[in-house]
Amino acid sequence: MKIYSVFLGLTLGLLVCGGLYWYGFTGKTPPAGTYDWKRVEGSKNIIPVAIIGSGPAGLSAALYTSRAHLHTVVFQGPQAGGQLMSTSEVENWPGMGKKQGPEIIKAVQEQAQHFGAVLVNESIKKVDFSVWPYQLVTSEDSQVHALSVIISTGAFPERLKDVPGEVEHWGKGVTACAICDAAFFKDKDVVVVGGGDSAAEQALQLTAYARHITLLVRGDKMRASVAMQDRLKKFDYIKIRYNTSITEIEGDGSRVTGIKLKTAQGSDHMPIDGVFLAIGHKPNTELFKGQIAFTPLGYIAHSCRTQETSQEGVFAAGDVSDERYRQAAVASGDGVKAALDAERFLQRIGFDEIFAKKIERKLYDPVVATNLIEITAIESMDQFKSVVLESKVPVIIDFYTKFCSSCLQIMPYIQAIGTQLKDKLVCVKVDIEKMAELKDRYRVTTVPYFVVIKDGLVVGRYNDVMTKREFFDFASRFITE
Ligand code: NDP
Numbered sequence: 001m002k003i004y005s006v007f008l009g010l011t012l013g014l015l016v017c018g019g020l021y022w023y024g025f026t027g028k029t030p031p032a033g034t035y036d037w038k039r040v041e042g043s044k045n046i047i048p049v050a051i052i053g054s055g056p057a058g059l060s061a062a063l064y065t066s067r068a069h070l071h072t073v074v075f076q077g078p079q080a081g082g083q084l085m086s087t088s089e090v091e092n093w094p095g096m097g098k099k100q101g102p103e104i105i106k107a108v109q110e111q112a113q114h115f116g117a118v119l120v121n122e123s124i125k126k127v128d129f130s131v132w133p134y135q136l137v138t139s140e141d142s143q144v145h146a147l148s149v150i151i152s153t154g155a156f157p158e159r160l161k162d163v164p165g166e167v168e169h170w171g172k173g174v175t176a177c178a179i180c181d182a183a184f185f186k187d188k189d190v191v192v193v194g195g196g197d198s199a200a201e202q203a204l205q206l207t208a209y210a211r212h213i214t215l216l217v218r219g220d221k222m223r224a225s226v227a228m229q230d231r232l233k234k235f236d237y238i239k240i241r242y243n244t245s246i247t248e249i250e251g252d253g254s255r256v257t258g259i260k261l262k263t264a265q266g267s268d269h270m271p272i273d274g275v276f277l278a279i280g281h282k283p284n285t286e287l288f289k290g291q292i293a294f295t296p297l298g299y300i301a302h303s304c305r306t307q308e309t310s311q312e313g314v315f316a317a318g319d320v321s322d323e324r325y326r327q328a329a330v331a332s333g334d335g336v337k338a339a340l341d342a343e344r345f346l347q348r349i350g351f352d353e354i355f356a357k358k359i360e361r362k363l364y365d366p367v368v369a370t371n372l373i374e375i376t377a378i379e380s381m382d383q384f385k386s387v388v389l390e391s392k393v394p395v396i397i398d399f400y401t402k403f404c405s406s407c408l409q410i411m412p413y414i415q416a417i418g419t420q421l422k423d424k425l426v427c428v429k430v431d432i433e434k435m436a437e438l439k440d441r442y443r444v445t446t447v448p449y450f451v452v453i454k455d456g457l458v459v460g461r462y463n464d465v466m467t468k469r470e471f472f473d474f475a476s477r478f479i480t481e
Contacts, residue, residue, distance in 0.1 A: 035349045040133055043145045045364040047073045048351065049342050050136060050146035052124050053284070055082025056328045057318025058152035059108040060335030061342070065150075066115035068343050071356070071363050073118045075138065078406060078465045080121065081105035082154045083281075083319070084328055085405030086179045088205055091227070093329055102405065104328070120366055121412055123467060129291045129311045139467040144364045147351060148313045148342040151288065151300060152335060155281035155319040155326070160193070165249030165256075169275075171446040171463050173256030174249060176277045178202035180404040181446050182209045183433050185274045191216050191259065193246060194278035200228035202278045207235050214270070215240045216261070244268075249275055254443065283320045292316075299323045307338035313349075315341050372415045376428045378435060389456045391426055394478040398429045399439065399449040406465045407448040413468040417475055424479045452478050 040046060049065040051058045054076035065072045079085060087101030096104065109119060126137040133145035157176035160166050166174055175181045178192075182205055190210045192203045195217035203213050215222075215232075220242050222229055232238050247267070248260040256275060261268040283299045293301045293310035300309055300316040307315040315338040318331035375398070378384050388395045398414055400407035411429070418427035432439040432447065442451045442458065452460035462474055 035132060037350070037355065040145065040147070041358060041362075043133065044362045045142060045144040046133065046147070046359050046362050047071065047144055047364050048147045048346060048356070049073075049150065049339075050124075050134075050144065050148070051075065051150045051152060052127075052136075052287075053077055053082065053152035053154055053318070053320070054080050054109075054119065055152060055154045055318055055331060056084060056104070056108065057154070057320075057331040057335035057338070058082075058150065059105070059112050060332040061150045061152060061315075061317055061339040062112040062117035062119075062335075063108065063115060064336055064339030065342060066112055066117035068339075069116075069353075069356075070343065070346065071118075071365075072112075072116070073120060073144075073364055074112070075122050075124050075136075076119055076409070077123045077153065078409070078467070080119075080409045081109070081405055086177055086403075087201060087328075088179060090328065092327070101328075108332075118365055121409060121468070122366075124287065127287055127291055129314055132313065134313070139469055141469070142364070142366075148345055149315070150307075150335070150338045150342055151309070151314065151316045151320055152318045152331070152338070153284035153287070153320045154331075155283050157198075157277060158280045158282055160246065160277060160279065163246055163249060165251060168253055169249055169251045169256050172254055173251060173273060173445065174275045174277070175446060177404075178205040178276050180401060180407070181274075181276075182206050183401055184439075184445060185210045187211045188273035189271070190214075190274035190276060191246075191270070191272055192276045192278055194280070195219065195222040195224060196278065196280065197224045197228050198280075199278035200224040200232055202276045203238050204228075204231060204235075206276070207238070210274075211237065213238045216244045216246065217242050218245045219243065246275070255445065281319065281326070283323075285320060295323060297323050306341050307334055308341055313342075313345050315345075371419070373419045373422060375411065375415055375418055376426075378428050378430045378438070381437065384435075384438065387426070387428060388453055391453070393423070393425055394452055394454045394459065395426045395428060396475060396478075397438075397442070397451045397453065398427065399432050399442075399444045399451070400429060400447050401432055404447045410448055410466065410471070413466070413471050416468065417472050420472075421475060421479065425475055427475075450474070454478060 048070045049072040051062050051074040054074050062072050062074045084101035084105050090101050091098045093104050123139040124136050125139050128135040133147050136144045186209045189212045191214045192199050193216045206213050243264040245262050246259050247262050250258040258271045295301045300321040302309050302316045302321050307317050309316050317334035317338040319326050414427050430438050449463045
């Protein structure tokens with residue numbers, strides 16, 4: 001009986017694996033003219049290994065390919081470091097004991113850079129895998145030519161959808177990032193929606209600020225690991241309500257005031273100040289639609305034993321192609337495999353040290369701007385009055401917290417644009433935890449949040465992540481020549 005079960009298990013495993021392999025590879029369309037080295041030589045902005053995305057998968061891949069002396073550029077995307085940047089405590093990254101997510105990312109970034117990987121604060125906004133070298137367009141409108149590509153764009157948090165009030169109050173009490181926004185909920189009552197590890201994680205991040213935290217779990221049990229559930233039990237102001245879902249988010253358009261609930265007994269109402277969503281993640285695949293094969297669940301399909309996608313020379317690693325494990329350490333392992341696959345691919349098609357030397361001067365290696373002016377940190381109301389309210393030119397205030405990874409990623413853009421537009425515009429930064437008075441005065445409800453002041457009055461606002469180009473366009477709107 002046992003032997004039959006093992007046989008059946010193996011057969012099923014092979015069928016699923018073979019199916020995915022087949023699925024991933026039937027769509028393969030080798031680029032026209034295959035590997036046209038003359039075309040590469042005639043190009044500029046060449047990248048032997050272009051990595052899109054900078055979480056554990058992308059960075060681990062970069063560490064391996066740069067160590068193999070392949071010029072590697074990592075396009076870090078809108079959230080450099082990925083989901084680990086908003087994870088506080090990680091205790092299952094092998095060999096590191098207990099670490100903060102950003103500490104792990106910083107260590108891998110430094111290790112990759114040590115071997116020569118170039119990490120750029122840019123996103124890729126368009127890809128074309130129908131010609132080789134593969135064409136990528138960056139958020140700064142540079143066109144680059146990649147000999148191989150590793151996709152590690154990760155996943156982004158799901159939204160509730162179809163719940164009235166969610167869209168109107170997004171960033172005004174409804175959020176998916178506790179580590180960024182917890183400080184706005186000091187002594188307030190909040191709910192966290194979801195029953196997975198992310199929900200437990202967000203609830204724990206809120207414990208330093210919120211008065212009461214209620215986890216709303218739609219089923220009759222949590223999906224989070226036992227270790228995470230045990231950590232929740234240590235806080236008597238964290239409550240868990242099972243069989244409970246949100247049906248409406250109420251508020252006055254500028255802040256959340258309550259929620260309507262569907263419960264096992266019928267319906268209920270809770271007055272509440274904040275709603276934190278932790279209801280799973282969706283793979284970041286939009287950019288690759290029509291270019292490579294996806295799995296039926298919408299992840300990037302790759303072969304069972306390697307990270308090869310349906311397009312030769314394009315590899316996928318981490319949460320964007322992992323519908324099962326979604327763990328940082330697994331993503332890192334995928335990244336290593338993708339790097340080795342990319343290295344073998346380049347060798348197989350004839351990329352060697354002689355050719356690498358030939359194109360040395362044509363590599364894409366964006367120069368980091370020098371002589372940037374410092375962005376003034378506002379730390380007192382007197383300083384605010386003189387630098388902002390009495391300024392002769394418009395002032396952009398960047399509200400941030402030190403744990404908000406997207407805020408920190410935007411800083412270099414602000415510095416670059418503040419330098420480029422100096423004399424016409426001033427950029428300052430305000431840490432909302434240090435200057436709560438300014439946060440309240442300008443009704444800042446989330447970070448990053450930009451307020452533009454001209455002649456002492458508010459003339460503009462924006463509350464989301466921006467690319468460098470978008471920030472430039474936003475800032476330019478307030479300049480009068
Ligand atoms: P999960 O998919 O694990 O959990 C999602 C949760 O949201 C489930 O409880 C699900 O309910 C619930 N949910 C989904 N849709 C809705 C909805 N519309 N309304 C209400 N509830 C909903 O996602 P996570 O983001 O939590 O975790 C992703 C991966 O990352 C996991 O592998 C996890 O282990 C890992 N992770 C690990 C961490 C750590 O180790 N420190 C921290 C964070 C994440 P249901 O169960 O009923 O489907």
